[in-house]
Amino acid sequence: MALAHLTSSSSRSNLLKPIFAALSSTPSLRRPISSAAAGDSSTLTIETSVPFTAHQCEAPSRLVDTTPEELLTFFRNMATMRRMEIAADSLYKAKLIRGFCHLYDGQEAVAVGMEAAITKKDSIITAYRDHCTYLARGGTLLEVFSELMGRQAGCSRGKGGSMHFYKKEAGFYGGHGIVGAQVPLGCGLAFAQKYSKDGTVAFALYGDGAANQGQLFEALNIAALWDLPAILVCENNHYGMGTAEWRAAKSPAYYKRGDYAPGLKVDGMDVLAVKQACKFAKEHALKNGPIILEMDTYRYHGHSMSDPGSTYRTRDEISGVRQERDPVERVRKLVLSHDLATEKELKDMEKEIRKKVDEAIAQAKESPMPDPSELFTNVYVKGFGVEAFGPDRKEVRALLL
């Protein structure tokens, strides 16, 4: 049983300088934490650790409103994502996942923070590091693992793979393998949103490597001309595969590279900062057109599973970031410092998450591979009644209907 403290200078908060908390609940309330914090929607105002840097716009406030319930959800979601990516790592090494597998661990705050600021009617489109974004948009672990292993229960029925996760009803548009090509698509989503006048926005995510693609600037130009509610989010993890950002971009201030488009630089390891920035960006884009958000984040794994991740950066750097800026740890400290849960409860949560992930993997392993006739389905929407032959031309495989 823990108390909810009011004071800003409690002994616990020196871990989190200069963070302070102002609780609206009175100090005399004593409620058991598991039911309290979980259902507690009293407002907590927390200051982000790093201020926002703005380009051509006014930065939003550093004070972010959140609730204990939300913080616990953040922790749970990010821990699930972390666990999922580590499990995918092991599955890849066990050769159950083949091809390319780009892992998102370290960057979870971006996916979770963004989701907290928007609705499912807003659209998100990203590149190939999409497992966690898919999960944040409402995907299930089973769908993720099945798709990674190429099984029928996958979100794309096993035909997409790691780089092609989509969830239409939740506004998640993928999942794209070609670097930068998703940004014009994202501006197209914004165009459709403007066309149907439904007051939603489109987030087009790309990396620091993709930020040098011409089509990005082309799309930004058109979005700015037509006043589209497009938000371009650069997930700057400082490495484009093996090339550090200072070696690839003459101007690594990605939030400024929109020139005429306003930009905001955000600490991408701080889920509350991400939430605040996305909320600000959504309001801004609906009124004034496109805006660029640069999320300063980091990936622990290499670019993909075939990249050890240590040839172009030192292990000290990786462990340094893990020590100081890890997004999950940050939320854990927040939760503990505000007495929203005990250490043990969080550990139990993590154990439960691990169990869920393992169950999902087991279930996904049981899902069958796609039927051979699936080779020819979904090539066209309405077929033309032509018989399609298998590769040896002797046997009819499917009628394209």
Added chain:
Amino acid sequence: MAAVFQGLGAATALSVSNSLDSRKFLVSSRKSLSERKASFLVVRSDGRVVPRSNARGRRAEQLITNAVATKPDSSAASTTSKPGHELLLFEALREGLEEEMDRDPHVCVMGEDVGHYGGSYKVTKGLADKYGDLRVLDTPIAENSFTGMGIGAAMTGLRPIIEGMNMGFLLLAFNQISNNCGMLHYTSGGQFKIPVVIRGPGGVGRQLGAEHSQRLESYFQSIPGIQMVACSTPYNAKGLMKAAIRSENPVILFEHVLLYNLKERIPDEEYICSLEEAEMVRPGEHVTILTYSRMRYHVMQAAKTLVNKGYDPEVIDIRSLKPFDLYTIGNSVKKTHRVLIVEECMRTGGIGASLTAAITENFHDYLDAPIVCLSSQDVPTPYAGTLEEWTVVQPAQIVTAVEKLCQ
């Protein structure tokens, strides 16, 4: 081993258009077919009137920039008493576009200079005034991104028509067309449909230079998930445009720079041409000539000479470049046993090359002679008029080829 391919043909047309009376469709197609045939014969028997193809070079002194199909025997009847209305091909495209934009508010057009300027070939003239800037969108010169934007918009349910000012410019958008347009329906497991239409003029024009005279239908033919059609007359231009817009699949509609000013009488009623069907231009017995787009007119010109020489060619405008209408083509091959393909695409890896392979694989037993494929030369289109003429297939070459084939 000849396989029978069941082209859905009319059935597909039915499923494509809900508001269309199928009988009306068939009747009107037959009527206009005979009209066109008659008008061709009349024009050619005159001997001095320029054929519709605006041929350069040999007939330079008799060139009429607007090829007009007039019937001498229509002098008795005035044009108003005939059913349908006359218009030029680009007007037919515009009519189809306008009707679809009226019918479905999700249809929008994007491209360079399509709005205020009215379109570089006037296909979208007047539409911006009627529908506003949000439905007829002038884009900057950024093919890669506006094609991508059209595809992104289509993922949510809009139906954009992306105009490439020249098909050669679409090479800049090839990544978007191949990877996103063609593949998204498949890689998302059927979640997303991409009902875009990518259209624009291509082909060899009148001394436009190499980069503006590209014949690149074949570059797109391997992309899984897209359909390609080529229009050749005002009738099928309007029909194919409407069908392409209504189709749930991405369709690339190839127009030809030199065919925009063709005049023809088309029905007043609404009609749609099937996207997967070939058009029988002239039934015959001796040889099957497969062609599309502008080469159709060279073939028809050659056909007149051939008829005078006693041959009876069957001319089929294949229209659908992907997939091939192997049903119509197959039936024709079974009848005539000789095939000549006349196309404007490149010799190497062109549409004709694929068609040759497809026919040989499926109808080998029915062929009495090897398939002859006349394509344009594997060269960048030269600027000089005489050289440009020899880049594409000329009617004289077609006549020679048929004579050799029928020996």
